[in-house]
Amino acid sequence: MDDFIKPRPRPLQQPQATPQPVNGMGAPQPAPRPITFAQPAPAAPRPVQAPVAQPSAQPQIQPQPQTQSASPQPMQFTAPPKPPKPSKKPLLIKLSLIFGSILLIVVAILGIHSFQQGRKPIVPESITSSVKYSVYYPDPKKLPQGFTLDKQSIRSPAQNGVTYTVLYEKTKKIIFNLQAAATDKELATFRSTYIPKRVSYTTPVGDAEVGASGNSLLVSIPVSGGPWIVVTAPGDISQDNLKQVLNTLVKEPTK
Secondary structure (H helix, E strand, O other): OHHHHOOOOOOOOOOOOOOOEEOOEEEEOOOOOOOOOOOOOOOOOOOOOOOOHHHHHHHHHOOOHHHHHOOOOOHHHHOOOOOOOOOOHHHHHHHHHHHHHHHHHHHHHHHHHHHHHHOOOOOOHHHHOOOOOOOEEEOOOOOOOOEEEEEEEEEOOOOOOEEEEEEEOOOEEEEEEEEOOOOHHHHHHHHHHHOOOEEEEEEOOEEEEEEEEOOEEEEEEEOOOOOEEEEEEEOOOOHHHHHHHHOOEEEOOOO
16 A cells, blocks of 8 residues: 555656545545647648749849849930030121121212212312302203203303303203392292293202293292202203203202
């Protein structure tokens, strides 16, 4: 009995178990079978999750084109070329045209001035200085064909008076007489006495009144602010030629 009562040594695999009394008797229950816990078997590695398969998958994640995109191809965007400098040719052309135009204007002015200075006056200065008005005469370059201004006929026969002659058909003459400005009364007397029947038309220097007087034609042109011009022409002169001669009247430039 002493052998039954003596406790049995604890099993090493389950130190927690102790004998328990049964039925109030001192005899212990048979020692229970030691419980052993099976260790879980390690899970078999899945083929997909095998660490050996991961290195083989990395090259597929990083394809070769990534190395090409990393290459510095778009250098032209990071360092764009400098914009071309604006051409100066259009500006130079404009400046040349402007200076050329100015030069032409200056040359033209100087040419006109030198021409006027170098041109001999039609009316001698001795005559223009002796009268108190500007002398008018037909421009020789604008006279009708066959009509010429006789420069030798320009003279001052009376005080404050000028006369000259335009020749045509070799022997025929148109005589111009210039005198001081007439009053309205003098003009009215001239009309009623010499050209009661008359026609009027406009010339560059003033209104002309033309009428027949005997075998001649008389013309009266009172120049505004200038002399009174009286013209005597042959009676057989054509009206057109007479008008053309009167339309060439110009003023002698004064110095």
